[in-house]
Amino acid sequence: MHSSTSSSSIVVPPAPYAVSWGLTALILAGLLAGSEVLWRGRGFAPSVRDSEMLWCVHRQRVYSEEGRRKIVVLGASRAQDDIVPEALAQAFPEYAGVVHLAVEGHGALPLIKALLQDPDFDGLVIADVTTGLLDSSYDKANPVGRYEEQCLGSLGFWSTFNGQFNAWTEAELQSRIALLSPALTLKNLIDQRLSPTPPYWQTEASRYRPAWFRSGQPPEKLADLRRWRIGMSLSDDTPLDPPDQVIRRISEELGPLFQSFTERGGQVVLVRLPSTAEHWERDERLEPKALYWDRVESAVHVPTIHFRDYPELLGFDCPDTSHLDAEDAPEFTRRLAAVVRQRLGLYSTMSSPGAAVDRTSPR
């Protein structure tokens, strides 16, 4: 046969490859172990890269198992930081577990709609929202709808099986090995001149993201972060449309969806998680609770829980004005779970006090 002129034969450089690869493996193991010890000594803890595919791995787990339903947490960074899946699961032993589908930086509305339209899903949705985030006219550019689209695709699970396997494997490794943390990639090491600072937050394989505001960083950094967060929130000063318009739109868009979902056995609870200080003042100025939030429940006919309405949910400090400290999140989650149970008319459970899920800072 005619052959291309380039030779296809490869000259293999001779070597005792078994011994050579044995030595390579030993050195590599030494480098990895040494780095792990070094970075842990400098305060780095295992942390997972929160990718779309990791989200997808969790999205596939929302369905009931052996007749027991799942709890799905939706929302943005507040839900991701404040709601501890293990604490929630302990408070709802009759459910088959908790799936964290909150996505940082984006409102949950597109995902609420997509999940509730999934005919195979009939679990309990706990969605962290504000009134504005329930109105799609304020949320048109929200890209999280893409998550659902890319995850399920035209062929469902199999179209993303490979990506999910990679994301799952990566998450399992990263949740155990600090060296593999996204904060310690070569790119970050170069960016920070080989002297990176440990982040004050971690992401767990469950996608819960404990934020150690108080113990994970020096006070002056926390003060900077707080100033930045307040500046960010104040920079958005667009008030909502008049309450009647907003509530009507929410009712028209979500009312029928919630109704059909609850009719087939699903449950939805809308929650407003805490913000404090200037952040709360700004929220209250732009969308006063009494005019907006307090009318949502009667518009969509599912329970709503606002942290200001329940004394047990008050009194938690948000160090950056918008998110709870990881030290407080388990207790807050337990209290929130009790309120959710009460609002859903579920009898209280004799769950353990929850010490098992309390966290301590990795540093």
Next chain:
Amino acid sequence: MTFNSYSFLVFFGLVLLLSRVIRNWTLNKAFLLAVSYVFYGAWNPPFVLLLLASTVIDWYSARWIHALTSPRARRAAMGVSLLANLGMLGYFKYAGLAVRTWCDATSLLGFDCPLSPPDIILPVGISFYTFQTLSYTLDVYLRRSRPWHSFLDYALYVTFFPQLVAGPIVRAADFLPQCDAPRKGTGQQIGWGLSLMVIGLFAKVVVADALMAPVVELVYAGSSPPGFVNGWAGTMAFALQIFADFFGYSTCAIGAALCLGFHLMENFRFPYAAIGFSDFWRRWHISLSTWLRDYLYIPLGGNRGGSSRTHLNLALTMLIGGLWHGASWTFVVWGGLHGAYLIAERLVRGTRVAALGLWGSPVGRAALLLSTFLLVCVAWVFFRAPDIDSALSILGGMLSPSQAAADMAMLVSGASSSDPSAPVFLGRKTYAIAFGGTAAMILLHNALKECGIEGLAARTPWPVRSVVLAVLAYLVVISMSGDDRAFIYFQF
């Protein structure tokens, strides 16, 4: 499935193990074929059918062509095969470009375009496997070879997973004879194959993705023209990124195949050490450049019809080669530029300047090498930029002497100008990565251009090689958790 993924690690480990356990050679080939379909299907399962269709079409086309005796009938049969192959490629890859171009043309004439670009998913690797199956049919048509006797061997040739989605574009004559006798990677082959895979992953994950891609994105995704220094920094970083990315893939492919006992052709021979453009194309994407030479340039007449005809053939070959890369006119311009370089080189070679001894001196050769590299970079601007306008804007800054003086002042002062329209100072680290990386890459290519990686490895004591491989593997491990970046050539 990509080589830089956990799923490939598991997949390859299992394949390597099981292929050694299966003793029957036919069964072993069937196993390799099956796992190759799994490898391809992991990206998008339905497109396995397209791959299968392409395989079957060319298998029967070749047999049909071989059975025909009349030149006219053979030509017609070859035409059918070309139509089927290029039809699939055209539909999936170029339909959008055709519609966009048609609409641009009609709007220029003042008409509304009734069409909208179709929403078609490009099957990964279609350009590679189409060229591969075409080469088989064309070889039979040109009577360079006879149809192969085993469909299983042929299907494995088209589908063999190491080279399936991004090459090297393997020739049937190189691969099919390897299917005749049972083969398993020897200890030496597996040892070296794994070494090549680590080197390939280092090039891709560390050099291309962790070091160069962020610099390229800073420059090419910016909202304003980058100017002289930033333009060159971004473009040189891209020259390194695309080399490391594609060399990384090819090296992994060659290494993975070698572990299974198969030899794939070399695809890169340190191209940034090239002196002149003929030399560059003997070193860059060798499997494509030889394909274009054998199935396009030579059938067009090659250099047999006088200099004008040769130049026309060169230009056509490079324009089509450019279009092969992607459905955008930027790739055509890239190909056109390389065609122009090759023609200019032929013209210069015919003058008295070429006979001057100057070019034989180390300084002269260094000047030619640098000129070649810089002109290659100019062409890369069109390859990387999202459209012609952006490319021209970036190139305008890179070639502007006045911009150069202002930017040099910025570089020396180490800060951005107060003028908001002036380019932004990207930081010493960024410039060090781009320019330092370029200098290191050119020196490395020069050092290895004659001996290659194999030669360097052969004269390096094995304990040193072990240490180097461990360090490279370590850097790969700590770079793996960054952003997901597919191999650039997957989109072609």
